Structure formats: structure tokens, C-alpha cells
Amino acid sequence: MPPRSNPTARQERLGAELRKMRERAGMTARQAGDLLGTGPVQISHIEAGRIGVSEDRLRRLADHYRCGNPELVEALVGMATERVRGWWEEYRGVLAAMSLDLAALEWHARAMQTLQVVHIPGLLQVEPYMRALFTYARTAFSPDHLDAVIDFRLRRRQVLDREGAPVLMAIVHEAALRMRVGDRAAVRQQLEYLVERAELPGVTVRVVPFSADGFAGMGYSMTYASGPVPQLDTVQIDHVHGSVFLDAEAQLGHYRTLLGTVERSALSPEKSRDFIHRIAREL
Secondary structure: OOOOOOOOHHHHHHHHHHHHHHHHOOOOHHHHHHHHOOOHHHHHHHHOOOOOOOHHHHHHHHHHOOOOOHHHHHHHHHHHHOOOOOHHHHHEOOEOHHHHHHHHHHHHOOEEEEEEOOOOOHHHOOHHHHHHHHHHHOOOOOHHHHHHHHHHHHHHHHHHOOOOOOEEEEEEEHHHHHOOOOOHHHHHHHHHHHHHHHOOOOEEEEEEOOOOOOOOOOOOOEEEEEOOOHHHOEEEEEEOOEEEEEOOHHHHHHHHHHHHHHHHHOOOHHHHHHHHHHHHHHO
């Protein structure tokens, strides 16, 4: 089977974790290839996510690398052997691959913490808000493509309602609540939905008001997705051209600290709901 030309972020992550494991063991790709009866090129393809790896081979590599973390090994086996086609694959070739990678990240997350300063978090948006947002930001979208983008985002929301749904903590700045995305009716509907979701199990919304001390502002939004084991946590950062995924240990530690700092500036969940209600009534 020829190597994949465009591996998904999840396939790349599996390979990257095997590479980290090999490097911690102080072994070369050639030595790992000898174990499997192949060569360094095959190992390079596996570690880049360009070809898959069987459960047997993965376990042999982990044992050879003296990995002392059985929970990590089991999580990687799960990634290597999953055969269920995610719903997002229906949009491959229609939407950008990074959008599909984000949906896959959300679907496989155990928990998520998201920080949004300017906009409502995507998983908590209503359709009129989405339409106004994408119409403003992507003026070149055709009507059909715009409908596909919105349909995709609406389907992403279903991750919060499925069995075994990830727990979501959304930290939203007051600026995002007051930003007039669309008309008054759209913003009011959005704020009411935000409170509605926050009153359901598994979703917590906390607001950072303008009056909060210690918040220096941020020029980007981010989501910290917790994996089945801490080594598989991922940070997703939005930028003007899409998403960036970060998984280096130092990067994960930095964003955990940052989220903790911002959370200390946020109102409690109860006060946040009252705060959002008050802004909605002002519209």
C-alpha cells in the first residue's frame, strides 16, 4: 500500500508519539526497522503518519523501546486500530482538512477547555450567529460552500450530546458577548443559547468581565483538549488561515498555566449565567 500523501492530524500524532518513544529510548530508525524486519524508511513513514502500524508491531516497538506507560501504549493501540469512519469524513474534499482534524480532535477528547476573547466558542454557536460570522469573514464563499461550512459546524455541536461526551469548560470574555455579530435578534438568540447550554450537565461557561483584574488580553483563541492519557493532550489555536495543533510537553504546560491564570479572573459559573442574561436583556 503506497504511503498516504496527506495524513490526518490524528495519524500524524500517532506517528509522532512513536517517534518520541523511540528517541527517549535512544534508538535509531534503523534499529527500530531491524526489529520489524524492515528499514529506516518504513519507520520514517510510520512516524510521519504516512503508513499505518498494526497492533502487533506497535506493541513490539513499545516493548523494544522499554515504554513503562501501559496506559499510553493502550491509547496508541486504540488509535492505530480504530476503523470507524468519523462523520467528518463526509466533508473531505469539500472543506479544508484542518476543519476535519478539529472535529476529530473534539470527538476523541475526554475534556476540553476553550478560551475565546472575541467570539462565542464554535461548539456553542447558533446558526444565525455562524452565518453572520462567516459571511463577514469569508466574503468569497459561494452560497453552497457557506451552507456546507455552517452545516459542518452545526454537526460539530453534536459532540456535546453524544454518549460519553467530553466535558467542556468555556471561558468567554465580555467582549465576545457584546460583539454585535449579526443583528440584535441573532445576538440575543446566541446569548440565550449560551445560557441554555451552560445549565446542562457537562458544559460550564465562565465570563471574564472587562472589570476583571489580571487579564492582559489575547490576540487568539485556543482550546485545550485532554486525551485519554495526559501524553495525548493537544492544544488547538485559531489563526487567520485555520488551526494549529500543539503537543510538545513544554507547550502543553504553558497553556495549562495560561488557562489557570485566566480562569482565576473569570466569574463563577452562576454569576456568569446572570451576567450573560443581563447583557441579553440590554439588547
